[in-house]
Amino acid sequence: MHLDLETRTRKDYIREQKSLHGRKVMGVFPAQYPRELLLAMNILPVEIWDPPLRTREASAHLQSYICSVVSLGLELILQGKCSDLDAFLFPHTCDSIQNLASIVNDYLGIHKPCYFFYHPKAPYKRASRPYYISQLKELKSGLEKQFGELRETDLKRSVDRWEEIRKDISKCYLLRSEGRLNTSNRAFYSILRRVEYLHPDDFHPLLTNFLQSGRTETERQGHGVLLSGVLPNPPEVLDHLDAIGVRVVDDDLLSCSRRFLSGPVSNSDPYEAMAETYFSLPPCSTRGSAIEERLNHILKKIRSSRADGVIFLIVKFCEPEFFDVPILADSLKKEGIPVLVLENEINQALSGQIVTRIEAFAEMLG
Amino acid sequence: MSIAPEIRYRFMKDIGAPLVMGMAGLKGKRKAAIKRDIPLGPPLKCSKRLKEIMTRHYFLSRYAEGARPVAWVTSGAPVELLRAFDFYTVYPENHGALCGAQKLGPELCSIAEGHGYNQDLCSYARIDIGVCLSGKTPVGRLPRPDILFASNNICQTVMYWYRVLAHHWKIPLMVFDTPFNFVSLDRSAITYMVRQFEEMIPELERISGRKFSEKKFKEVLRLGKSSAMAWGEVLATMKTVPSPMTIFDAFVHLAPIVSLRGLPVTLEYYNVLLSELKDRVSKGIGAIVNERKRLMWDNIAIWYKIRDFSRLFAERGMNFVTATYTNAWAETISYMDERNPMESLAKAYSLVILNNNLDHRLKLMERLIKEYQVDGLVIHSARSCKPYSVGQYDLKRLLMERLAVPSVVIEADITDFRAYSEEQTTTRLEAFFENIEDGG
Numbered sequence: 001m002h003l004d005l006e007t008r009t010r011k012d013y014i015r016e017q018k019s020l021h022g023r024k025v026m027g028v029f030p031a032q033y034p035r036e037l038l039l040a041m042n043i044l045p046v047e048i049w050d051p052p053l054r055t056r057e058a059s060a061h062l063q064s065y066i067c068s069v070v071s072l073g074l075e076l077i078l079q080g081k082c083s084d085l086d087a088f089l090f091p092h093t094c095d096s097i098q099n100l101a102s103i104v105n106d107y108l109g110i111h112k113p114c115y116f117f118y119h120p121k122a123p124y125k126r127a128s129r130p131y132y133i134s135q136l137k138e139l140k141s142g143l144e145k146q147f148g149e150l151r152e153t154d155l156k157r158s159v160d161r162w163e164e165i166r167k168d169i170s171k172c173y174l175l176r177s178e179g180r181l182n183t184s185n186r187a188f189y190s191i192l193r194r195v196e197y198l199h200p201d202d203f204h205p206l207l208t209n210f211l212q213s214g215r216t217e218t219e220r221q222g223h224g225v226l227l228s229g230v231l232p233n234p235p236e237v238l239d240h241l242d243a244i245g246v247r248v249v250d251d252d253l254l255s256c257s258r259r260f261l262s263g264p265v266s267n268s269d270p271y272e273a274m275a276e277t278y279f280s281l282p283p284c285s286t287r288g289s290a291i292e293e294r295l296n297h298i299l300k301k302i303r304s305s306r307a308d309g310v311i312f313l314i315v316k317f318c319e320p321e322f323f324d325v326p327i328l329a330d331s332l333k334k335e336g337i338p339v340l341v342l343e344n345e346i347n348q349a350l351s352g353q354i355v356t357r358i359e360a361f362a363e364m365l366g
Numbered sequence: 367m368s369i370a371p372e373i374r375y376r377f378m379k380d381i382g383a384p385l386v387m388g389m390a391g392l393k394g395k396r397k398a399a400i401k402r403d404i405p406l407g408p409p410l411k412c413s414k415r416l417k418e419i420m421t422r423h424y425f426l427s428r429y430a431e432g433a434r435p436v437a438w439v440t441s442g443a444p445v446e447l448l449r450a451f452d453f454y455t456v457y458p459e460n461h462g463a464l465c466g467a468q469k470l471g472p473e474l475c476s477i478a479e480g481h482g483y484n485q486d487l488c489s490y491a492r493i494d495i496g497v498c499l500s501g502k503t504p505v506g507r508l509p510r511p512d513i514l515f516a517s518n519n520i521c522q523t524v525m526y527w528y529r530v531l532a533h534h535w536k537i538p539l540m541v542f543d544t545p546f547n548f549v550s551l552d553r554s555a556i557t558y559m560v561r562q563f564e565e566m567i568p569e570l571e572r573i574s575g576r577k578f579s580e581k582k583f584k585e586v587l588r589l590g591k592s593s594a595m596a597w598g599e600v601l602a603t604m605k606t607v608p609s610p611m612t613i614f615d616a617f618v619h620l621a622p623i624v625s626l627r628g629l630p631v632t633l634e635y636y637n638v639l640l641s642e643l644k645d646r647v648s649k650g651i652g653a654i655v656n657e658r659k660r661l662m663w664d665n666i667a668i669w670y671k672i673r674d675f676s677r678l679f680a681e682r683g684m685n686f687v688t689a690t691y692t693n694a695w696a697e698t699i700s701y702m703d704e705r706n707p708m709e710s711l712a713k714a715y716s717l718v719i720l721n722n723n724l725d726h727r728l729k730l731m732e733r734l735i736k737e738y739q740v741d742g743l744v745i746h747s748a749r750s751c752k753p754y755s756v757g758q759y760d761l762k763r764l765l766m767e768r769l770a771v772p773s774v775v776i777e778a779d780i781t782d783f784r785a786y787s788e789e790q791t792t793t794r795l796e797a798f799f800e801n802i803e804d805g806g
Binding site: 092100106108118122128130135 | 481482483484486487488491518521522523525526527529530532533539540541543545546548549552554555557558561562565723724725728747749752753755756757758759760764777
């Protein structure tokens with residue numbers, strides 16, 4: 001690792017990637033997209049989930065009832081903070097991101113190429129997989145016009161690389177759930193979320209180092225909870241859980257395990273392998289999975305991680321999660337599992353009320 | 367299907383429903399005689415027939431369970447496929463609109479909210495979940511569905527919502543996944559959609575217990591297309607000055623094309639309505655007494671304010687003559703072709719306004735503004751409907767820049783009037799009225 005990743009800002013990192021490695025940089029909106037494809041074309045995906053901004057200009061374009069992931073993403077563009085990006089990619093995640101994509105592409109006149117990625121929605125059918133592969137190939141053809149030809153060998157290498165990284169991410173989760181990764185909640189997610197903008201050349205060593213240095217053989221102390229929702233935000237929630245000795249032992253977060261912990265890949269064809277990854281991802285509200293399926297997935301995680309309770313961190317106005325949570329929360333409670341549902345803006349400071357609720361919840365854990 | 371429910375259904379269809387329809391008609395007549403709004407023109411005669419049709423539909427639905435396979439369907443789903451299997455279809459969105467018009471939105475939404483559903487969710491969904499959880503409905507009773515049939519061509523919300531229903535009813539959810547047209551519709555998307563239809567057929571045969579008949583399917587397509595074209599002609603009469611109908615009438619008369627698409631009664635009804643409107647046009651009869659300004663509406667109706675808005679605008683000589691919403695059920699029907707049923711169905715349903723990028727919507731609105739000689743635009747920013755609402759602020763700005771059309775944004779909701787501020791709306795509308803009277 002030749003950069004001091006702890007101190008370097010994301011902006012500096014992006015600039016160095018461009019100047020030192022000749023990489024192109026693409027701003028990618030949440031959530032699910034074929035990063036292997038971009039990386040194989042020497043394009044660095046930089047994900048836009050929760051830029052540290054206040055909404056100022058975006059309110060001239062978006063109503064007050066639109067979630068902060070979408071409004072802050074637009075704010076980042078409107079404040080001119082995307083000048084280093086060569087293009088944008090909008091996966092089809094929800095109605096708000098769908099229309100945001102169209103506002104940026106059709107109305108703003110920002111003069112940056114916009115790419116789109118539609119992934120088929122569940123319940124999956126026989127037609128879903130060929131369509132997913134056709135979308136991968138269409139995205140590739142579109143990108144080639146701007147970024148040059150993609151060599152099949154590069155794609156294969158990139159798919160294999162990402163598979164290795166995913167295996168190590170899975171290892172992190174496993175050790176974490178077993179209590180054998182001795183690190184704070186905040187540090188765990190801080191490392192994991194570097195995947196949102198670091199190149200694998202930097203991220204993978206960081207991750208393996210984290211795995212080695214944090215590994216411990218001592219048993220887990222204190223209570224463990226599973227986090228569900230979109231993001232581990234606001235991060236102060238993690239700090240507070242650390243402070244009261246509650247460990248996040250696993251998650252069902254859209255930005256984390258829900259898009260990383262897919263099944264093992266067996267296909268040697270890179271497109272088939274990417275499809276295999278996509279269709280084996282854990283159940284997700286944004287991809288249309290049945291609620292029952294997601295519930296069973298969460299229950300399985302609770303059992304394997306020995307979580308004592310579940311905290312749903314819901315981004316205000318997030319429809320996909322809002323629809324799932326009542327049934328999930330109710331069903332978990334019926335199983336005797338303590339549940340806490342917190343609704344917040346992604347960058348909003350932790351209120352006294354939320355702190356009190358977290359503390360009361362921790363007391364319930366026994 | 368067992369025999370007893372079948373006999374009961376047939377009895378109600380042949381004897382019970384005509385009786386109920388007659389009563390509904392009488393009730394409507396009494397109401398019409400009592401209420402007569404001065405700024406409005408004569409009421410449409412066929413409103414009585416519409417009421418009969420919709421009353422019959424909901425009345426018969428109570429007896430459909432066990433007699434016919436029952437499906438709950440989203441408003442944009444390709445129902446023609448279900449009709450070929452003789453499904454009795456219920457449209458929760460239409461039912462939600464009905465509840466909204468009767469000002470029952472907050473009451474039914476509150477039931478869902480009491481079970482943890484957030485107040486910021488689509489109020490059609492909250493009403494429907496509230497109805498499922500409580501059994502309360504102004505139509506007596508909704509039949510238990512055998513299947514849920516949804517398409518995300520209108521929003522992703524319906525997918526989330528119908529998953530909740532699937533969990534509640536423990537029944538299959540069939541989704542027609544329509545890739546969003548970020549740029550344009552491509553061959554791979556068409557192939558994907560056609561393959562989905564092909565996979566649905568054996569599943570529908572299993573659930574309905576009926577074999578797929580291509581002949582019947584084509585007949586349904588023909589009827590569906592003719593009905594939607596007739597609906598398009600109905601809307602086109604509003605290009606006339608003065609317009610023979612207001613958009614508030616159209617919101618109400620939309621019900622058959624949404625809920626009974628592909629059935630003979632819908633085509634019959636729109637032919638009757640069209641004939642009445644043509645007669646009005648020939649006699650120069652306007653929907654409002656003094657049509658001075660012509661307006662366009664964007665987004666779903668504010669169902670609980672239809673009557674108030676109808677009068678408010680008519681008093682100022684302002685008539686809504688077009689809406690992106692009502693146009694949606696006529697816009698893409700030309701793609702439908704019974705000679706190439708699956709592919710044409712895929713095109714007709716995936717090219718609708720809400721499955722298209724915002725540039726498409728801008729161009730559509732520009733065309734409607736010109737064709738209908740629109741002087742001003744009222745934009746309903748509906749909390750319930752993000753795909754319809756996100757982008758409206760830019761649309762407003764761009765339409766002003768390109769066509770100098772004055773407009774106003776009303777922040778409200780389709781059925782939940784707790785999200786509606788009378789004071790704020792009045793202030794905005796007053797400014798709009800001044801603006802439009804000053805010529806923009």
